[in-house]
Amino acid sequence: MTEPLFGVDRAPSSLGPGAVHVPDWMSREQQEYLLRACADWAAVAAPRSIVLPGGGRMSVRTFSLGRHWIPYRYDDDEDTPPIPEWLVRAARTALTAAAAIDPRAAVLDGRDHEPLPAEPQPAGPGAREPGPGPAYTPDAALVNLYGRGATMGLHQDRDEASLAPVVSFSLGDACTFRFGTPEHRGRPYTDVRLESGDLVVFGGPSRMAFHGVPKVFDSTAPSWCREVLGAEPGRVNITLRMTRMTRMTRPPARPDHLPYPTP
Ligand SMILES: O=C(O)CCC(=O)C(=O)O
Ligand SMILES: [Fe+2]
Incomplete structure (x- = not known):
């Protein structure tokens, strides 16, 4: 039986x-819902x-939702299951949670500044949570299945034209997630243990960080x-x-701190 996480600090933390x-x-x-959905998608x-x-x-096995990823680009000739609306909502809520810890995680254009204003929100009863709203609409999701011994080398997620944040959900086995800087593959980097149910968001100045x-x-x-899948989930x-x-x-x-030229 795995030892429970006695004495392990599980507070939110900054990776950069x-x-x-x-x-x-x-x-x-x-x-459970997401794990079942992954099993259903994997079947097709x-x-x-x-x-x-x-x-x-x-060493990981990968499939895509929304747009099909192949190394260095997205290939629209290949069909994929669509990203369901509930998963888009989950990503938006995740961004709001991340922004409460570090607002730069939620900037949509990759710059080192406060998040862009959310869509106008109705005031009063029925007002929605403040957050990125429809502005954050992921159009591709990569699902990675880590079996025994699988790892993923340090890389940048650089095949997206947009610098909007990456939202990452972990399920199943725990792992060490390594997060470095945008400059190079080497140190400094931060190692963090990701458990089932954990969220990672990287955006703004860290959108291009090696990980x-x-x-x-x-x-x-x-x-x-295991009960949900009837099999070892791996990660x-x-x-x-x-x-x-x-x-x-x-x-x-143009950088927005520069004055506009006078005509
Ligand atoms: O498995 C992870 O936590 C990271 C996956 C990743 O970096 C990727 O799919 O580009
Ligand atoms: Fe990545």
Whole structure:
């Protein structure tokens, strides 16, 4: 039996400017729902070990929702299951939670500034939670299935035209998630243990940070994961991304601290 996390600090933490880890963000019910959905998608989306252009084969098995990712680009010739509306809502709520810890995590255009104003919100009774609203609309999700021994090397998520944040949900086995800087693969980096139900968001100045999964702790998933799937879940990770430039995610044409030229 896995030792419970005695004495382990599970408070939200910063992984860098605009990058946050929120432990236990999902309820067990939400995790079960998402895990079942992943199993259903996997049955139709044919997870595969991606062969990298250099010839190496990734040890995780991956499939896409919304837009099909292949190394270095999104391939719209391949059909994928759509991203359901509830998953988009989950990503928006996740961004609101991340912004409460570090507002730079929720900037939509990748700049180092406060989040862009959310869509106008109705005031009074029935007003929605403040948050990024429809402005954050991920159009691609990558689902990574980590079996025994699978890892993911340090990389940048750079195949998206938009610099909007990446929202990442973890399920099943725990792992070490390594988060570095945008400049290079090397140190400094922060290692954090991600458990089933944890949230990571990286945006703003950390949107292009190198990150990876050097280790998965086999058979550490909560026992109910096995009951849900009838099989070992391994580790399951879902990242939501905006891949296209939109009005809200386009960086400004000129730095906004410069005065406009006078005619
Ligand atoms: O598995 C993870 O936590 C990270 C996955 C990731 O970096 C990716 O899919 O690009
Ligand atoms: Fe990534």
